Amino acid sequence: MSGGFEDLVAANQKFADSFSLKGFDGVAKAGVAVVTCMDSRIDPLGMIGLKPGDAKIFRNPGGRVDNSALEALVLATHLLGVERVLVVPHTRCAMASKSQQELRQVIGESAGQDASWQSFHVIEDQLDALAQDVAKVRSHPLISDRIKVAGFLYDVDTGLLNQHQ
Numbered sequence: 001m002s003g004g005f006e007d008l009v010a011a012n013q014k015f016a017d018s019f020s021l022k023g024f025d026g027v028a029k030a031g032v033a034v035v036t037c038m039d040s041r042i043d044p045l046g047m048i049g050l051k052p053g054d055a056k057i058f059r060n061p062g063g064r065v066d067n068s069a070l071e072a073l074v075l076a077t078h079l080l081g082v083e084r085v086l087v088v089p090h091t092r093c094a095m096a097s098k099s100q101q102e103l104r105q106v107i108g109e110s111a112g113q114d115a116s117w118q119s120f121h122v123i124e125d126q127l128d129a130l131a132q133d134v135a136k137v138r139s140h141p142l143i144s145d146r147i148k149v150a151g152f153l154y155d156v157d158t159g160l161l162n163q164h165q
């Protein structure tokens, strides 16, 4: 076993002592899925008034609709009760403020070795990328036209979602 996780395991013990999520199935109770960034400033449930059990959350750097996100949304809309999909990139995202070359350089310095082979899916124009990502979900042959899809930019300084798609 790997050390250094004691504080988190202790916190988990407390969490389990008053565990309240027992008996849930895997269905998204509010019928919602959110694709968003891994950024720690984002509370994907809290920002739309939801709680555990309500929604499917898919996160990656930048909050992009990549193949893995599409796989999740196909499953979520057919098997897990999802009827509305929100795609939510955010302001001041690192993936939209650095070039791939800059990221490779910074990571390379941090790692102490060459990082030029590592892909970083940087975003040149967030709103353009959001339009493309929403279109990918809407046009997916295995995601029904009945599913509502919208694109928002989340403002990490105000907590507000601004709809663009």
Ligand SMILES: [Zn+2]
Residues within 6 Å of the ligand: 037, 038, 039, 061, 062, 063, 090, 092, 093, 094, 095
């Ligand atoms: Zn981000």
